[in-house]
């Protein structure tokens with residue numbers, strides 16, 4: 669039976685292996701196929717493709733995109749807080765003496781937004797009502813409006829599809845954001861990573877079931893980062909090749925759809 673490891677990092681993100689070492693390790697563990705999924709980068713793909721070809725291993729180019737809402741909630745919250753500061757700065761430039769701290773105190777949460785600014789304006793007696801705060805300052809294209817940061821899961825899916833790729837949610841068992849899965853499916857997400865080093869058997873079973881329920885592709889991999897954390901993980905998670913076949917079939921469909929869309 670043939671196996672694949674579809675989640676690997678190289679020195680082009682935060683791993684230690686170069687292309688030749690990756691191919692060599694894959695050969696050593698008898699893998700039929702590997703995917704390189706560096707963080708926010710595809711720089712290592714051409715070299716690894718070449719090294720894999722020389723070692724007669726199938727290579728699948730990939731990327732592990734950071735979709736802020738899903739995986740880096742704390743950073744996303746910082747972005748929201750900066751947006752508040754920027755809105756307050758704009759108000760100050762219009763001689764509206766609101767302080768960011770007043771907004772944060774009123775919001776009393778980590779993900780403040782425009783309604784909190786509006787309420788702070790009313791509380792400080794700078795506006796008569798929430799409606800007035802939005803109409804005068806905060807509505808889209810009003811002077812204190814600041815565009816919202818976007819690199820949502822939906823956007824990530826769109827980008828991946830435009831590049832002819834298959835969009836898969838990485839290690840859902842670590843993200844603790846299962847509640848977003850239905851809306852991601854709605855947005856066109858193709859699959860979820862069920863097999864992962866840090867997924868227990870129970871967790872893997874749960875996501876296999878979920879994949880089945882939402883008609884999602886199943887992927888998996890070791891998430892090996894090379895030698896920096898003790899014994900390398902490559903080859904410790906073995907994904908049956910049948911899942912790779914399904915993945916490739918979907919990729920072919922996406923490419924056809926992208927091409928016909930581009931030619932319209």
Ligand SMILES: [Zn+2]
Pocket residue numbers: 675677705732891
């Ligand atoms: Zn990873």
